[in-house]
Every structure is written in C-alpha cells, then in structure tokens.
Amino acid sequence: MMRQGLRSGLVAAAVMMFAAPAVAQVHLQINGGMTRAARDDRFVSGELGVRLGFFEIDGEVGRFNDVLPDGIADQLTRLLNDRGLGVQAKATLPATYALASVRLISPSGIVRPFISGGYGVARVEPRLDVDISGLPVSDVFGIAVAKQENDQMVTAGAGLRFAVAPRVHIDATYRYVWIFSDFRADTNIDNDRVLTSAHTLSAGLGVRF
DSSP states (O other), X not given: OHHHHHHHHHHHHXXXXXXXXXXXXXXXXXXXXXXXXXXXXXXXXXXXXXEETTEEEEEEEEEESOOOOHHHHHHHHHHHHHTTOOSOOOEEOOEEEEEEEEEEEOSSSSEEEEEEEEEEEEEEOOEESSOOTTOOHHHHXXXXXXXXXXXXXXXXXXXXXXXXXXXXXXXXXXXXXXXEESOOSSSOTTOOOEEEEEEEEEEEEEEEO
C-alpha cells in the first residue's frame, strides 16, 4: 500500500508539472536587437521552437553585423598611430550563425521568465572598410590569415516572455555570446585562439501553432 501510494504521488506530481501545456507547442519567431563588442551594431534572426512544459528547444539562424573584439579594434588604432597613417580604417567582423538552444521557461502566465543556453556555428567574415597601402589585413587580424571561417559558438542568456494574445508572444532577451575564433588580438604566438564575445539585447515576436 505504501509503495503504491508513493508511485501514485510521483505520477500526480509529474502530471501537475507538465499539465500546462499537456502537448508540445511549436512557434516561429523573428528577433531583432543590438550587439555590444568593440562597437554597438544590429543583428537579426529567425527561430523555430518546440516547447513541452518547462522546456523549450529552439533552432535559430541569424546575422551579426559586427562582433569585432575590443583587442583587435585597439590593435588597429595602434597600427595606424605607429605608422603615422592619417586615414582612419575601420575593421569589422560580421558573422552569420546557426544555433541550437535549450530554454527553461515558466509554462503559464502572462509574464514568463526564462534562462537559456546554446551551441552552434558562426561563419565570421573579417573586413577592412579602407584598403591602406602598407597595412595588410593580416597585420590587423593578427598572425592568422584574415579569411572567412566557421567557428564554434556558445551562448547563455535570460529574459521574459510576454503573452500578448492567445497565440502571440513577445520575448525580451539578454544573451552573452562567445565565438571561438582563430584570429589573434596581438602577435603573441602563445595565443592560439581568441575569444570573440559580445553582449546582445533583443526583442522577438513569436506566433504559436
């Protein structure tokens, strides 16, 4: 009797935990916001998510306009000053990314807090807006050749989801992004890889099916 009662209690607790909702919900969402790295810039993304109870799995594809690390921006300024170049060159690091993430979110309510973590791949595209004679791009981006490449990407974040209609919600999200890039912020050969990182703030409009 005691064992049967314990089993019934566990089943009841599980039912209560996932009762809202009892079936998986799918949503499409469009996100837009700002990144803060060496400079502030925009990014956009789209995602497809599946939620069951407290858990949501999202697939996201997006584009960062610029996630250039502070170290590389500072290095460019030093190179220009050291070589007495009056022209102001601007280095940027756009990145297109694909990300899979897991979100822990309150299953009900008008305002639903959440936390999330993700892993994906970013295709970084180093650029110099001005071609200066005597200043190779590789000098700016370190010893590694400045080229497009695919790098691992990790994210962690938190936010709030607002239910504005029966099937419509708005997300307000803060997320920290790490991209494990081969570019070096200096010419120290011991620094095999540089951690490109950025703060992101975004708003997303989602529709559930």
